[in-house]
Amino acid sequence: MTTTPTAPALALPAAPGSCPFDPPPAYDQAARQGAVTPAELPGGEFCWLVTGHQEVRTVLSDPRFSADARHPGFPFLTPGRRALTVANLSFIRMDDPEHARLRRMVTKDFLVHRVDAMRPGIQRIVDETIDRMTAAGASADLVTDFALPVPSLVICLLLGVPYEDHELFQAQSRTLLDNRATPAEVAAAQRGLIGYLSELAARKRSHPADDMLSRLAARDDVSPAEIAATGLLLLVAGHETTANMTALSTVALLRRPEQAARLRADPELLRGAVEELLRYLTIVQSGLPRVAVEDVELGGTLVRAGQGVLAMISTANRDERLFGADGEGAADELDVSRDARRHLAFGFGVHQCLGQPLARAELQIALETLLRRLPGLRITVPEEELVFRGHSVVHGVDSLPVAW
Secondary structure (H helix, E strand, C coil): CECCCCCCCEECCCCCCCCCCCCCHHHHHHHHHCCEEEEECCCCCEEEEECCHHHHHHHHHCCCEECCCCCCCCCCCCHHHHHHHHHCCCHHHCCCCHHHHHHHHHHHHHCHHHHHHHHHHHHHHHHHHHHHHHHCCCEEEHHHHHHCHHHHHHHHHHHCCCHHHHHHHHHHHHHHHECCCCHHHHHHHHHHHHHHHHHHHHHHHHCCCCCHHHHHHCCCCCCHHHHHHHHHHHHHHHHHHHHHHHHHHHHHHHHCHHHHHHHHHCHHHHHHHHHHHHHHHCCCCCCEEEEECCCEEECCEEECCCCEEEECHHHHCCCHHHHCCCCCCCCCCCCCCCCCCCCCCCCCHHHCCCCHHHHHHHHHHHHHHHHHHCCCCEECCCHHHCCECCCECCCCECCCEEEC
16 A cells, blocks of 8 residues: 655646647546546645546545545645635535535425426527527627526526626636636635625515525525525536536537537437536546545555545546446547446535536537537637636636537
8 A cells, every 4th residue: 555655746737738628638647647646736735636436436425535625634726716715615615514404405406306397497598598699690609699698597597696697797706716816816706796695695585586595595594604605606606517518518519520410310319418528528627625534545545634635527537447348439539329427527425516407407408409400500710719718617618609
């Protein structure tokens, strides 16, 4: 068993490679050398990079690895991330029972049967968005005209946030997720959104509606600060992740037109294709942070209590031992007929993404409708001119000029 690093620490975060869909080459190289690799955070702190599928599952499900950002040794990739996380903890940065108490308050809104009941409404939003886009001409920016408005409208309806405020929360969200943002910029964006959500929750306490913020505001067992932090988490994650997945999925499918053609010819493949796109793209490429609270043997390496760990779901989702077997294409390839259900794009264990049923529904409906209604959809600039968001916690593309 390895108890001390046997190789130079990998400097984090690693630089992106030439393919916008692949994990940074340094992470891929680390995965080929072993499932657990010594790494160094930008501030000089030591942590472990965990890249294997089974080892990542262990980190995300074993209570000896804590998600509580208040623990000494918790790994932060940037000072901005530290400022954002520590100032207003949401339940994803807590352990049970604190995490479970807050998560249970919003779980029912994301249950599969509740999301299934929302599908006609999501379909209507998608169709109306495409109607507006096509009525304006034969070309558009698919990010600003489709991929961003659809999940923003959906999460606004669910939370009870007025959509007319979307420019405010979209701009602030981009700052919160930007690894280049300074702690002061992150703090200002966070204060703006926390203040906005606190005022909105106070109004809903007096004038409730049928939405999540109204239900939270009516409870006596949740503080105003907890309501605001939960609202912030769901608002930011609820539109940024799905917007970026929609745009990146479109790029990936148009880059492989034979894959898009298969989906048009056989729409029954769509649900499985969404799982494959989630696996292949894995838009959280910088890893899920944890800290060991006990000594743990992991992949033949002893992780000491107090050492930070980054669970790299991007490399875990390219693990050839799991996704390149049984006649399927190589794990680094997109194959819409692959059985990708064991991917970790939504995390694993008690902290796995609360909103995954909603994200799946939105992606399934958005991609199916785009492929069906715009069969001539194409990107109108050379691929090398597309600007990808390698600087963001959530990977994506800044704009996507298309025509049909």
